[in-house]
Amino acid sequence: MKHPLKTVMLLSCFGVGLGLAGMANAQDQALDVVTDPSFVPFEMMDQDSGEMVGFDIDIINEVAERAGFEINLRTMDFNGIIPAVQTGNVDIAIAGITITEERAKIVDFSTPYYDSGLRLLVGANDDSIATVEDLEGKTVATKIGSTSFDYLQENLGDSAEITPYPGSSDMYMALLGGSADAVFYDAPNVGYFSQTQGEGRAKTVGPLYEGQQYGIVLVKDSEWLEPVNEALAAMKEDGTYDEIHTKWFGSASEE
The missing domain is CATH 3.40.190.10 (Periplasmic binding protein-like II)
Structure with missing residues (x-):
């Protein structure tokens, strides 16, 4: 009778271990995302809730959900954003950042998500x-x-x-x-x-x-570049992108 009990206890411990490992893996999916708090209506502080809101915030939240990561959102002055990604202090940036050849030498850009x-x-x-x-x-x-x-x-x-x-x-x-x-x-x-x-x-x-064209910025050779691009493509395909665009700018056809 002792052996089945030991087996149950071992399986229980093994299950708890797997659960903890799963939690650790889930926590590993949290990425540091940075934005500029003053680029309205792309990103701005909602005075009532104290939360960041805007077109870019809606975009990155949807991308994160589809790509499979959680967001630790931070804000900083625009001038420090590219260096922060370049050095790996943050994983991703979204702040109405124009895709340029010079910037693309030191960071990765997603496919364009906004024409400006x-x-x-x-x-x-x-x-x-x-x-x-x-x-x-x-x-x-x-x-x-x-x-x-x-x-x-x-x-x-x-x-x-x-x-x-x-x-x-x-x-x-x-x-x-x-x-x-x-x-x-x-x-x-x-x-x-x-x-x-x-x-x-x-x-x-x-x-x-x-x-x-604006792009989402990632650390050079980031493993998240492909999932981010796939999420953006899916959002445009199923109409989610148009819904977010209409919310902040009106219909894309009206621009």
Whole structure:
């Protein structure tokens, strides 16, 4: 009678061990994901809940569920995001990050998940600026580490005073406060500001510059690149992506 009891006890311990191992494996699937807290409506802090919300947040949550990992979400200034992924301090980043050849040398990008570009924002009553060329001799605000900052430097050089700010809210306040003549930044963020806090005080002008695509950023040679790409493809195939897009921007066909 002793041997069956021992067998039961051994099997029970073995089962508990498997359960603990399973829990450990599940915990191993939690990835550090970083975003920029000020790139509305892609990512922003909900003042009521204290949680991050936005288009990118909905996208990464859906991707994580389909790809099979949990998220430890962190925020930091945009300028530090690529270095954080490059050094492996975080696993994944999503923050309206433009796919560029230079960045792709040090991190991996998912397939593109959003088409964007750069756009000018000026005061509501300012008719002196209509294109980037009109910024010569003026002060233009943009964001540190962004492709808009690179574009201004390459196309204007010293002919304009280019002032980079750490947060998008800072550059918009510079425009409204008179410290800058214009803002040059990602089109969806600029457009969102002009229709919300900047309504009646600022307007977008000129064409869409330098068509861009956003990608999810991963550590170089990440094992999660393929699962992330598969999740994005499935979301577009079954209509989930369109639902998220409509929630934050309206129908894709209306853009």
